[in-house]
Amino acid sequence: MKPTSHAFADNAHRALDDATLQQALAKAGVGFVAKRRAAVAELPEFDALRQAGRAIKDHTLAHLDHYLLRFEETLQAAGGQLHWAETPDAACAAVLEICRDAGASIVAKGKSMVGEEIALNDALEGAGFEVVETDLGEYIIQIAHEPPSHIIAPAVHKTRAQIAALFEAHHRQPGLARPLESVPQIVDEAREVLREKFLSADVGITGANFLIAETGSTVIVTNEGNGDLSATLPRVHIVLASIEKVVPNLEDASVLLRLLARSATGQEITSYTSFFTGPRRSEDPDGPEEFHVVLLDNGRSRLLGGAFHDMLRCIRCGACLNHCPVYGAVGGHAYGWVYPGPMGAVLTPLMVGLEEGAPLPNASTLCGRCEEVCPMAIPLPKLLREHRRQEFDRGLVAGRSRWALAAWAFLARRPALYRLASRAGARLLHKLSRGRGRFAKLPLAQAWTAARDLPAPQGDTFMAQWRRSKRG
Amino acid sequence: MRVALFVTCLVDLFRPGVGFAAVRLLERLGAEVVVPPEQTCCGQPAYNSGDFANARAIARQVLDAFDGYAHVVVPSGSCAGMLVRHYPELFRDEPETLARAEALAARTRELSAFLAEHGSADTLDVRFAGRVAMHDSCSARRELGIGAAPRALLDALGAARVEFEDAEACCGFGGTFCVKYPDVSARMVSDKAHAVTASGADVLVSGDLGCLLNIAGRLKRMDSPVRVYHLAELLVGIDGVPGIGDGDTR
Ligand code: SF4
Numbered sequence: 097m098k099p100t101s102h103a104f105a106d107n108a109h110r111a112l113d114d115a116t117l118q119q120a121l122a123k124a125g126v127g128f129v130a131k132r133r134a135a136v137a138e139l140p141e142f143d144a145l146r147q148a149g150r151a152i153k154d155h156t157l158a159h160l161d162h163y164l165l166r167f168e169e170t171l172q173a174a175g176g177q178l179h180w181a182e183t184p185d186a187a188c189a190a191v192l193e194i195c196r197d198a199g200a201s202i203v204a205k206g207k208s209m210v211g212e213e214i215a216l217n218d219a220l221e222g223a224g225f226e227v228v229e230t231d232l233g234e235y236i237i238q239i240a241h242e243p244p245s246h247i248i249a250p251a252v253h254k255t256r257a258q259i260a261a262l263f264e265a266h267h268r269q270p271g272l273a274r275p276l277e278s279v280p281q282i283v284d285e286a287r288e289v290l291r292e293k294f295l296s297a298d299v300g301i302t303g304a305n306f307l308i309a310e311t312g313s314t315v316i317v318t319n320e321g322n323g324d325l326s327a328t329l330p331r332v333h334i335v336l337a338s339i340e341k342v343v344p345n346l347e348d349a350s351v352l353l354r355l356l357a358r359s360a361t362g363q364e365i366t367s368y369t370s371f372f373t374g375p376r377r378s379e380d381p382d383g384p385e386e387f388h389v390v391l392l393d394n395g396r397s398r399l400l401g402g403a404f405h406d407m408l409r410c411i412r413c414g415a416c417l418n419h420c421p422v423y424g425a426v427g428g429h430a431y432g433w434v435y436p437g438p439m440g441a442v443l444t445p446l447m448v449g450l451e452e453g454a455p456l457p458n459a460s461t462l463c464g465r466c467e468e469v470c471p472m473a474i475p476l477p478k479l480l481r482e483h484r485r486q487e488f489d490r491g492l493v494a495g496r497s498r499w500a501l502a503a504w505a506f507l508a509r510r511p512a513l514y515r516l517a518s519r520a521g522a523r524l525l526h527k528l529s530r531g532r533g534r535f536a537k538l539p540l541a542q543a544w545t546a547a548r549d550l551p552a553p554q555g556d557t558f559m560a561q562w563r564r565s566k567r568g
Numbered sequence: 569m570r571v572a573l574f575v576t577c578l579v580d581l582f583r584p585g586v587g588f589a590a591v592r593l594l595e596r597l598g599a600e601v602v603v604p605p606e607q608t609c610c611g612q613p614a615y616n617s618g619d620f621a622n623a624r625a626i627a628r629q630v631l632d633a634f635d636g637y638a639h640v641v642v643p644s645g646s647c648a649g650m651l652v653r654h655y656p657e658l659f660r661d662e663p664e665t666l667a668r669a670e671a672l673a674a675r676t677r678e679l680s681a682f683l684a685e686h687g688s689a690d691t692l693d694v695r696f697a698g699r700v701a702m703h704d705s706c707s708a709r710r711e712l713g714i715g716a717a718p719r720a721l722l723d724a725l726g727a728a729r730v731e732f733e734d735a736e737a738c739c740g741f742g743g744t745f746c747v748k749y750p751d752v753s754a755r756m757v758s759d760k761a762h763a764v765t766a767s768g769a770d771v772l773v774s775g776d777l778g779c780l781l782n783i784a785g786r787l788k789r790m791d792s793p794v795r796v797y798h799l800a801e802l803l804v805g806i807d808g809v810p811g812i813g814d815g816d817t818r
Contacts, residue, residue: 108752421738425755459749461742461756462616463706478657481616488618497617497748505614505622508577509629514608522581533815534788543747547754548785551582551813558575558584562603 097215097243099448101432104455111426117253121427124252128418131362132469139358149355150473152348153409157400163309163342164391170312174374176387184214187392191216191301191334192223194388198332200225200298206318206326207231208303209247209412210336210392212434213447216301228293230322232286239266245428247435248360248414253427256282290322300326300384304337305411306352307389310345313373314389317356317366324370333384335372338392340408352411355471359413395447403482407442409472416466416476422459431456438466438476445483454492457483519560522553529553571599572637574630574676576647577609578777579798585809586777589800590643590679596691597683599639606633610650616743620658627655631668640676643800644776645708648678653711678708680775680799684717689724694805700727701769701794703760703783705776706738718775718799725803732767734759741782754786761786764794771811773799784812 100107111117136142156163168178179194181187187210195203203225205211217238220227229235233250236259237243244250251259260276263285276282302323304314314335316323327333343349357363376383399408417423417437428436433453435443441460445453457480466476487493493501507514529535529552537545544550571594579586591601611626630651634640642648655669677685700722708714722729740746740756747753760783764772772787772794774780784796795811810816 105749108749112751112755421740421756422749422752425752458745459752461706461738461740461745461753463738463742464710465706465736465738468710481618484616484618485620486618488620493618497744501614501617501619501622505619505626508608508611508614509622509625511606511608511629518577518581518608531816533810534785534813536789543750544785546750547789548757548782549788549813551781551784551788553582554584556584558580558587559603559605561584562587563605 097212097218097434099433099444099452101444101448101453101456102451104430104432104459107430107432108426108459111430116255116258117427120253120255120258121424124246124249125418125424128362128414132359132415132418133362135358135362135364142358145351145355146471146473148351149471150409152343152351153472156343156348157340157405157408160339160342160397160400163344164339166309167307167312167342170308170310171374171389172312174312174387175377176312176374176389179388179390181390181392182394184392184394187214187336187390187394188216188219190390191336192219194332194334194386195220195223195225195299198299198386200332202226202228202293202297203299203301204228204230204294204297204326204330205234206300206302206316206323207234207250208301208336209244209434210303210338211301212244213338213394214336214392216336228290228297230290230294230326231318232283232320232322235286235290236262243429243434245436246414246417247412247437247439253429294325294329297326297330299332299334300328300330301334301336302326304335304341304389305356306349307337307342308344308346308349308371309342311373313346313371315349315353315369315371317353317369319361319367321368324368327370327372328382328384331384332386333372333375333388335387335389336392337389338394339396340410356411356413359415359469359471399446404442404446404479406474407439407446407479409474410439411472412439413471415469415471419465419469421461421463421465438480439474442476442479442483450483450486450490450492453483454487457481457487515557515559519557522557523555526553526555569597569599569639570602570637571639571641572602572604572634574607574610574634574640574642574647574651575603576642576644576777578781579643582781583777583798583812586643586798586800589798589804590641592804593679593683593688593800594641596693597686597688602637604633604637610647612646612650612654613743615650615654615658624658627658627669628665631655631665631672634672635668638675639682640672641679641682642676643679643798644778645678645705645712645714646776646778648676649707649711651676678712678714678775680718680721681712681714683803684720688803689721692721692724692803694803695726696771696802696806697726698728698770699730699768700802701730701732701764701767701772702799703739703764703772703774703779704735705774705779708775709736714775718773721799721803722773727802730767730769732769733763735763739779739783741778743778746782753782757782757786761790761792765790765792769794771802771806772796773802775799780812788813
């Protein structure tokens with residue numbers, strides 16, 4: 097996917113003007129927040145769990161090489177194959193080769209953000225494979241030809257009416273109309289269309305929420321059960337994962353699973369939590385003949401030990417998106433690439449380059465709500481600020497902002513001069529306001545006054561008045 | 569007890585009355601209030617714009633200006649958060665300055681927290697019986713964990729506190745954010761202003777002037793009847809004092 101993150105301001109503007117999108121966002125936001133709050137309230141030890149989860153990730157990241165190699169060993173012992181991929185291209189190539197070797201024509205795909213990151217659908221379709229998304233949300237955006245707008249709810253930007261219309265257009269032969277008004281009707285409709293495909297797919301591709309070093313298992317959580325079907329029905333199962341997904345053992349995974357479900361959807365546990373360990377064994381009733389794990393780096397190993405190290409703890413729960421006022425106002429597409437919201441504003445510049453992603457870290461008030469709800473206690477505001485620092489140091493800040501900042505800092509570092517200037521400014525603005533207490537318009541302040549008045553200074557500055565008073 | 573007041577650049581420029589209200593409240597606690605003249609701003613605009621060199625220079629200036637005072641009080645959660653949480657971060661790699669920054673952080677309090685800690689509730693000499701909505705700035709709420717202190721002070725005033733929807737959401741000010749992304753900011757402050765108006769409050773207060781300028785600006789644009797003050801102003805009495813954004817004639 098070609099990023100449009102550099103155009104965040106325009107993207108955001110369009111999103112704010114899109115009434116249907118606003119309707120969808122308003123509904124989704126409230127639900128996620130309330131559900132998480134209730135789930136956390138029911139678990140008094142949530143904070144302790146959070147500390148435990150964080151410790152697990154910190155430990156694993158400190159010994160990442162060890163746990164990855166261990167995972168490779170155990171995976172191979174279970175009969176699976178590991179494909180290391182340094183870049184998105186390498187990951188796509190590995191998947192294509194497996195599909196070709198399997199003589200596949202239809203590929204069933206469960207939800208995978210790594211799949212989005214490497215633009216796997218484009219690669220598969222470009223190579224002539226038919227790709228069927230089996231996750232309802234992914235399926236909706238696939239037939240709408242749109243990227244996901246949320247990392248756990250890819251079609252959250254669509255209203256029910258829009259989805260019904262899409263299905264109407266894609267599934268119906270003329271004259272064969274069934275009502276698509278309620279959510280169950282929509283789900284049934286999708287189930288019917290997708291079931292056919294599950295049965296005819298040669299390769300199933302899923303993501304992974306965790307990789308277990310001790311057992312060589314991959315873990316995936318879903319609420320639709322589509323992951324299981326994508327994994328067990330086709331002859332070949334490919335798991336897409338990135339290197340920071342590994343955890344030492346099943347115990348660790350269970351701690352993280354408890355955090356993940358509550359933070360993501362407010363569930364105690366998702367409807368399906370599936371563990372895959374190698375291909376079908378002789379005593380297994382079902383399962384694939386081949387089991388592959390494609391393990392993507394895409395710059396993650398470079399983050400180890402650096403300023404963005406903490407970001408590698410992210411378990412992709414989406415809580416930071418759900419609680420972000422900017423995400424809530426503009427939705428995910430405005431961020432212009434695969435990962436939106438606060439976690440996306442940190443990751444996107446790291447993955448597509450700081451030039452392309454430059455606006456994202458700035459499009460935040462640093463209100464800190466993301467960090468507050470992040471189950472991995474990732475200091476997202478601090479990481480956004482770190483991007484801003486790098487942008488400033490690399491001269492990526494627009495000329496006018498830079499100049500204004502330099503002029504202000506010049507004064508702020510010279511208290512005597514600052515007092516003169518601030519005093520002149522306060523008195524002038526007070527005078528210009530002519531007792532009205534505010535400005536509806538002011539030269540150079542349009543950005544402020546377009547939507548709000550600017551309160552006027554009360555008169556002389558505090559410092560000047562204080563000095564004048566006998567105490568000074 | 570000697571207390572050094574960090575006025576903050578917004579109070580200095582836009583609302584000196586907040587500074588004088590803070591002085592009165594502190595003096596009523598028996599404090600001798602000092603206003604170090606070498607202060608300008610806490611440096612947050614530079615810090616949040618990624619200009620760490622200027623942020624450090626301004627932080628050093630604050631460290632010097634407030635050296636030696638046992639208590640430093642700031643009528644803003646945002647600026648207090650800068651001194652308490654971010655100065656140590658800025659000097660992480662400079663041990664000597666870091667020690668000074670940590671010492672300053674330990675001596676610094678946001679105004680309402682300081683007042684509540686020192687029994688200000690018993691020294692108030694006005695009452696306010698109206699309906700009051702309290703907006704916590706994100707810094708006060710999340711960086712400093714302040715929430716109970718301003719509410720206890722409002723209760724001592726006799727105010728009827730009213731809740732409003734989505735109170736923990738940011739108002740959309742965010743320093744330079746509000747002019748860099750004006751339409752996103754406008755949307756956020758509109759939501760906030762609507763929630764405050766719908767609460768039926770007579771007055772909105774907060775401990776942070778940045779939020780207040782933003783929310784008041786939007787409330788005035790919407791012709792909302794809600795009047796807006798800094799918490800410190802309400803605590804010394806607002807009779808005859810125009811609210812933020814209100815004219816003299818009101
Ligand atoms: S940054 Fe934290 S809150 Fe956001 S997706 Fe990752 S783990 Fe979840």
